[in-house]
Amino acid sequence: MKVLNKRYLALIVAAAMGVSACGSDGKDGADGEDGAPGPGPNPPTVEASEITNVEVINHVIEEGKVTFEFQITNEDDALIVGLQKANAELSAMTENGIARSRDSYEGVQVGGSASETTEGASLTVLDNGNYEFVAPMPHVTAGTDGIVRLAVGGGDAIAKSRYIIVSKPDNVHTTTTETCQSCHVDYAASHLKHPSYTAINTDGETDLVAGCMTCHGNVARDDGGYARNTMQKIGHINxxxxxxxxxxxxxxxxxxxxxxxxxxxxxxxxxxxxxxxxxxxxxxxxxxxxxxxxxxxxxxxIGLEERQNIRANHYTTTSAPYIDDSLVWDNYPQGGWCTTVALFNTEGESEVQLNIGQMYAAGTLTYAGAYIHGHFNDSLVGRPSPRGSDQYIENEDGSRSICYPHLDGLDSSYRLADLVASTRVTFKQFEDDGGYDGVSFTSYSDVVDHTGVKTQEYERRHAVTTDSCTTCHNNETNYHKNGSYTEGGLDCVACHNNGQDRSAKNSAPGFGPMVHSMHWGVGASATDPDGNPNSATKLNAENCVSCHADGIDLNAIPNQFIRAKAFHGGDNTKMASPITANCFACHNDDSALNHMIQQGGSIDEEVVADWYTQPTSESCATCHAEGKSYGIEKFHIFERSF
Incomplete structure (x- = not known):
């Protein structure tokens, strides 16, 4: 079996065509008399490296040994001479899957490993930078198939190379680097177990699963494998x-x-x-x-398929807030504001509008409600409608209208904000779910002024990807209060927005700060409803690409305050500047806060009239926007390694 890289393939083709590397027949060369070829260039060589790159030219599996031919270069692409170390492993494909036995195993051993110190091994210089490594493996035959891994270098002068998957059987694993690193992002840069063993393939791409399976194969140590934990146990149990x-x-x-x-x-x-x-x-x-x-x-x-089908075959619409002066209330003047939610099923040849009231009465739906929000500068800035004052109207077409008393005069602090509605419809899934663990649909309406005239379509800056939550929260249910994980947690914004000073286990205000804190900040120390610790803390918090696949533009963050009770506890509502609130959710020691305050940031401003219209003084983007001298991308990861 031979693998040719592009560099050697080009030389072979040139030789076959009789083409000189200099493009000449040699007659014009310094020593070109009688057509004799002139001296070729001598590529530079080095005896040390900080990074060792390996080009695998070929490998051959034979009776009792595996032979490799390769070239090594340093970080400047100079050929490395003086290599003293190499090691290789072969984890064989058996009837029980991938396995590599330890020498101490008393049964039938399979696979093998060897280094330059193994009896019968040889590491031979073929040319400057080119080597042959013969790795004795007594239990390997010419017909052995399996995962072959190679690494060279190590010691004071020549750095050890990355582990390289030289070859592997087709369909040897059904997981992928992409699925693992959707959470782990870059395992080689993590603080988890064995990050330095993260392997690459011969094209330089990460081959995480095959690298792990070289030791953690399908067979446990006591049964003839290498490690006690098989790859299946790591994935299924851990x-x-x-x-x-x-x-x-x-x-x-x-x-x-x-x-x-x-x-x-x-x-x-x-x-x-x-x-x-x-x-x-x-x-x-x-x-x-x-x-x-x-x-x-x-x-x-788990009802996963049922939940997936519900989500795939339904959607809702939400009307812009409108005035209905016929509404009567016990404790408020006549008239009010309404929004109408409609539910549709797209499963058949043509979509059908469903009857929300009937489905709610039958218990198919556990919730179908709405809120009226203040909207300013593309941000939700709270709810001017009185809590608990809503009334439902079931319409003939099956839609439901949710109405609140007139807003004018009830809360004058929203006089400068426009109005937008959000609705939520929840399908029930389990008898004991409390109405929360079903499938929810949240939608937002167009924005209107206080006379009901449309001013714009709904906009809200949402700098995370659609699947950023569902990569981990994968069971298609809701978190709490019927908030769904879909669309990057857009549903959550209906309650966790710039104007709702939620406690969120005293983690942080707003949506972004809350998510940061609940995963990696003070909120991460809390346990979930089942008593389990928040395991996101085991992942690298700086791997922002898990959610922010398109990076973060600090200059695009609206320069307006957010409500901030959760930073202080109790019932005291304050204001926080937005970048400070997000950063402080994780960087929450005194020195970090002092730095933010010195740059104009704040988490404890007193609430003032029309607070959502007031600009903040924070200047974080001046130094920390991407591309700046201390840009956020220099300390956080916004690009994937695959």
Missing amino acids: HQKFEKDFAPTNCYTCHAEPVINTSIAGNGCSDCHSTDNADIQAIIASSNEFDARAFHANSAL
Whole structure:
């Protein structure tokens, strides 16, 4: 088996065509008499490196050994001479999956490993920068297939290279680098176990799963493998309580390719299931095409497919707020503001409008309500409507109108804000879910002035990607109060916005600061409703690309205050400047806060009239916007490594 890189392929083609590297027949060269070729250029060589790059020219698996030919260069692309160290592993494909036995295993051993110190090994210089490494592996035969891994260098002078997956069998794993690093982002840069073992392929791309499987194969140590934890156990067991509303049985989150098992005793199944489970045995035995992903998605326990179908086949619309002077209230003057929510099913050939009132009475829906918000400078700045004063009107077409008393005179602090409505409809899923764990649809209306005239379409800066929440919170349910994880948590903004001084477990105000704190700040120390710690703290907080795939433009953040009770606790409402509020959610020690305050930031301004119209004094973007001398991208990761 031979792998040719582009550099060597070009030389081979040139030689085959009889083309000189200098483009001449040699007659004009310094020593070109009689057509004799002139001296070729001598590429620079070095004896040390800070980075060691490896170009694998070929490898051959033979009886009892694996032979590699490769070239190494340093960070400046200079050829490296004086290499003294190399090591290689081969984890073999067996009837039980990938395995590499330790020398101490007393059964039939498979695979192997070797370094330059192994008896019978040789590391030979072929030319400047070019080497041959013969790695003795007694249990390997010419027909052995498996994952082959190589690394060279190490010591004081020549840095150790990245681990390289030289070859691997087709379909050897059904998870991918992309699915793992959707959460871990760049495992090689993490603080988790063995980050330095993160491997690349011969094209220089991260091959995370194959690199891990070289040691953590499908066979555990006591059964002839290398590590006690197989890759399946790491994925299936170690991630079961990864995060609130993370369903390990939503296999599609990690398994991009079909997972075909023919026996419950096979790889993966026995990690979670008893091997004598007759029902599951029967299901697996019924078809050689059995895809374990689909089986778990259909599981009645989690109802994942049902929730996915509900979300895929429904949507809602929300009308702009409008005045209805016929409304009568017990404690308020006649008249008020309304918005109308309609629910549609798109499952058939043509979409159908559903009757919200009937579905609510039947228990199919557990919630169908709305709020009227203040809207200023593309931000939600609170709710001027009195809490608990809403009344519902069921319309003949099946829509529902939700109405509040007239706003003028009730709360004069919103006189400079326009109005926008948000609605939420929730499908019930479980008998004991309290109405929250179903599937919700939230939508926002156009914006109107205080006479009901449209001023603009709804806009709200939302700097996260659509799937930034559902990558981890993958079970298609809601968080709480019917807020959905879809669309990057856009539903949450209806309650957690610039004008709602929510406590959020005393984490932070607003949406962005709350998310930062609940995952990596003071709010992360709290436990979820099941008593589990917030496991997002195990991930690198600086891996902002998990949510902010398009980066962050600090200059685009509206320069207006947000309500900030949660920074202080109790019932005292204050104001905070927005960048300071977001940064302080994680960087919350005294020195960090002092730095922010010195640059005009604040978390404890007293609330003033028309507070949402007042500009702040923070100047964070001057130094920390992307591209600046202390740009945010220099300290946080906004690009993926794959």
